[in-house]
Amino acid sequence: MINEIFLMNGYGIYVWSAFSFTLMSFGSLFFITKLQFLKERRKFVQKFGLLNGEAIRVAKSQKINKQILEGVLSSKI
Amino acid sequence: MFNSLEPNKIFAITSRAPKYVLFLFVIVFSIGLTEALFLSPEDYKQSHSVRIMYVHVPSAWISLGIFSIIAFLSILSFIFKNKNFPLISKSLAPSGFVFNIIALVTGAIWGKPTWGTWWAWDARITSMLILALFYSMYLLSWKIFKNDEKAVKISSIIAILGVINVPIIKFSVNWWSTLHQSSSVKILSTTTIHTSMLIPLAIMTAAFTLFSILIFLMKYNTELIKIKNKGLDRL
Numbered sequence: 001m002i003n004e005i006f007l008m009n010g011y012g013i014y015v016w017s018a019f020s021f022t023l024m025s026f027g028s029l030f031f032i033t034k035l036q037f038l039k040e041r042r043k044f045v046q047k048f049g050l051l052n053g054e055a056i057r058v059a060k061s062q063k064i065n066k067q068i069l070e071g072v073l074s075s076k077i
Numbered sequence: 078m079f080n081s082l083e084p085n086k087i088f089a090i091t092s093r094a095p096k097y098v099l100f101l102f103v104i105v106f107s108i109g110l111t112e113a114l115f116l117s118p119e120d121y122k123q124s125h126s127v128r129i130m131y132v133h134v135p136s137a138w139i140s141l142g143i144f145s146i147i148a149f150l151s152i153l154s155f156i157f158k159n160k161n162f163p164l165i166s167k168s169l170a171p172s173g174f175v176f177n178i179i180a181l182v183t184g185a186i187w188g189k190p191t192w193g194t195w196w197a198w199d200a201r202i203t204s205m206l207i208l209a210l211f212y213s214m215y216l217l218s219w220k221i222f223k224n225d226e227k228a229v230k231i232s233s234i235i236a237i238l239g240v241i242n243v244p245i246i247k248f249s250v251n252w253w254s255t256l257h258q259s260s261s262v263k264i265l266s267t268t269t270i271h272t273s274m275l276i277p278l279a280i281m282t283a284a285f286t287l288f289s290i291l292i293f294l295m296k297y298n299t300e301l302i303k304i305k306n307k308g309l310d311r312l
Contacts, residue, residue, distance in 0.1 A: 008125035018183040040302040047309040
């Protein structure tokens with residue numbers, strides 16, 4: 001049974017390598033995209049922290065900025 | 078006209094959606110893999126090698142679909158000067174490119190036991206390789222041109238030129254006598270593939286579509302934050 005699943009009448013090497021390549025590509029693309037997202041968000045938080053006075057008031061007035069910061073808080077939980 | 082598509086308005090949705098899409102993808106992909114690898118029958122001619130179809134065909138479909146969407150949005154961005162369309166196109170391109178590569182590589186792996194060769198300069202395969210080149214040029218244009226307006230213009234031209242290749246890919250198997258088989262799944266006429274194989278193929282296509290949506294959302298959110306980072310610099 002196990003042999004049949006892995007060997008697949010001699011085609012196992014082709015089938016498993018095609019599926020493995022697909023899975024590896026999915027994994028790599030997901031982690032690279034995730035890393036890019038986290039890097040940009042970290043940069044945003046750092047820049048936001050450096051703002052002062054009027055600049056912080058203007059930045060906070062934008063809804064999307066609040067949503068990005070909320071995302072940071074909720075992802076830490 | 079496209080006000081409801083403004084990034085500021087849809088960020089609330091796009092920032093929350095990835096976790097739900099990921100959850101759905103894991104479920105659909107697990108079912109798809111079980112069907113494709115263990116439950117679906119082997120082919121009477123190709124035996125178990127037919128299982129490669131469940132990753133090869135959806136990848137090819139999605140890479141073609143994504144490139145067509147990119148080209149369509151590029152035309153729209155030229156006409157309406159909408160700034161969100163290039164952003165959507167840019168976020169779609171990485172998954173389209175990866176699916177294109179998966180289609181080429183799994184096609185080569187499938188080709189060895191079926192045709193006896195990893196590669197042939199066949200019309201379908203060659204036109205898919207040309208699509209990969211257009212994807213590469215499209216992605217590179219965003220990296221090379223730092224000026225956003227120039228990048229939008231160049232990448233849009235690449236997408237519009239590249240979309241000419243899409244019908245060539247689709248009809249290459251009818252126009253030329255090729256090594257690659259003609260389509261078994263047809264929209265306008267009877268599908269020549271049995272239900273026992275069509276169902277896993279449909280499930281895997283759904284899973285791959287969910288994955289491309291997931292990557293698109295993550296990339297789109299990254300691009301929006303990048304724009305906001307530039308906005309903070311100006312404050």
